[in-house]
Amino acid sequence: MASAGPARVELRIGVGDFRLLRSVLEPSGGRERAAFLFVRPSMTADCVRLLVTGWWEVPDAALIGHDDRGLRWSADFNVQVLGEAISRRGGVVLIHSHGALGAYFSVTDSKVAASLMPPFSRLLASAVGSVVLGEKGAAARFWVGGEEFVQRFGIAMIGETIHTWPTVGLAEHSLERRRLARQNLAIGGTSDAALRAANVAIVGLCGGGSHVTQQLTHAGVGNLILIDDQPVEDVNRGRMVGSRHDDDGRPKVDVLERLVLAIDPSVVVVKVPARVPAPSSLEAIKHADVVVACVDSFVAREQINSFCRRHLIPLVDIGLTIESKNGQLASAKGQVVVVTPDSSCLRCSPLLSDAVLDAERAGRPPGYDSALDAQADPQVVSMNGVLASEAVNCVLHLLTGYAGTTRTGWWAYDGQVGSLVPCARPPRRLRCDACAEQGHGDPG
Amino acid sequence: MDGVDEHPIVVELRQSFREARDVTPEGGQPLYVLLPAVDLAGPWHPSPARILLRFPGWPDQRPDFFIDHAVVNAVGEPPRSNSDQLVLGETWRQFSYGFAWPPASAPTATKAVLAWLARFREAF
Secondary structure (H helix, E strand, C coil): CCEEEEEEEEEEEEEHHHHHHHHHHCCCCCCCCCEEEEEEEEEEECCCEEEEECCCCHHHHHHHEEECCEEEEEEEEEEEHHHHHCCCCCCCEEEEEEEEECCCHHHHHHHHHHHHHHHHHHHCCCEEEEEEEEECEEEEEECCCEEEEEEEEEEEEEEEEEEEEECCCCCCCCCCCCHHHHHHHHHCHHHHHHEEEHHEECCCCCHHHHHHHHHHHHHHEEEEEEECCECCHHHHHCCCCCCCCCCCCEEEHHHHHHHHHHHHCEEEEEECCCCCHHHHHHHHCCCEEEEEECCCHHHHHHHHHHHHHHHHCCCEEEEEEEEEEEEEEEEEEEEEEECCCCCHHHHCCCCHHHHHHHHHHCCCCCCHHHHCCCCCCCCCHHHHHHHHHHHHHHHHHHCCCCCCCCCCCHHHHEEECCEECCCCCCCCCCCCCCHCCCCCCCCC | CCCCCHHHHHHHHHHHCCCEECCCCCCCCCCCCEEEEEEEEECCCCCCEEEEECCCCCCHHHHHHEEECCCCCCCCCCHHHHHHHCCEEEEEEEECCCCCCCCCCCCCCCHHHHHHHHHHCCCC
């Protein structure tokens, strides 16, 4: 008897990996095929995200039968799978496809799942399950600790855009908001519902983050997670959108909540008055579909990049470095970068090289950021706004796919000449420490 | 598989600190060792506490030392000059503490950990 457990299970996989998996599971002609996905958990209070870190197809050598009752393979192969899952400190999900026949558990599918998964679930550190793909959906059953639990299920494929299979409740033209009518004409009728359902975390709520928050609210994002531990100071109000003359001392999260709710009182705002990587900030980020990082330190940027990589959460990062000399602007260089599971990450690039991080850590030893004489960097509201606006475009594309074409995911900004130029993304770096933890989810 | 190809530092630390284990992620990363239960001196609690070590540049460079985020002193404060660090997907506490390295005699991982642990003989 299935029991209540987490309300939702989401299988999270890079879109390239999912395409490859489907090509194996759904070949044209030939026998049915199955695979075991190796997964690591990323848990929140109401959702179990299972992050796919690899998979093994059930090989021909392990098969002991294939007929109209389904595929059968040796117990030895199951033992190998179990051993691999234990070494990876995660779980497994058995997956196969019925193609056009639809997503349902046949009698054989149910028998296999019910015989295999409960014992697996008692031995493994993560929920385990069985998934059947169909042309227009997926059926799934999951177990934890030997018990099956009832849940809603979806597959999130993370690439240049985020797709959910099956899509639920996103019928075109349902729940359209009149204020978004012009936007819907531009980026598609299904965008309204997709944005309303989305959870976006914004880390850093001052120069860049305040713009991002304002625009995402206007654009119709329904759930915002605002993360910043600082109060407003007078020196912030030269660039913090939404701040007022009487806000000094008020938490930035409160100021931006006020801004958001004045635009749209239906937005669900979660305020996290903390700094990454405080535990509360990380727990909040895990709820996000997309994270926008608007922080002013390379080390913070590195930690957000690492955490998002670990939990397969797409990241949009913006940053701006202004240098002045003798009171004159000398340079204003910045970037907008999108990191997805299929792409290289910030640590793969010179932007977050060891030298850059070491230099910042040397200048900011533990305890530095709370010191009264911590260095203040030059800032200009309009330059922040350029980067923030493109970051919002990136979020919209991730959630709706509106651009309809491949975007590089990397833009270089020069505030002195006034240019924002797409450029080639650096390749994945061998021995990148963030990529080494990709998909590892919760600590084991 | 037990004991096969284990890093000598892990083997050494397990002799001094129970259940020390290698938690190094794949992909050519520096060695990470988790000490799941290390007794702390004085008012620091909870004790035993978890410690995470990272060994870039060993033995010329002392290991990076991270203490369980929950560790505080008698008045509920973490070690002075501290910062939160995200390591292996979890928030750990790092703090500034100086000691001579390498030591006068041959450097060992145990000596490094004991040098770090001396920090907790101070109350704040």
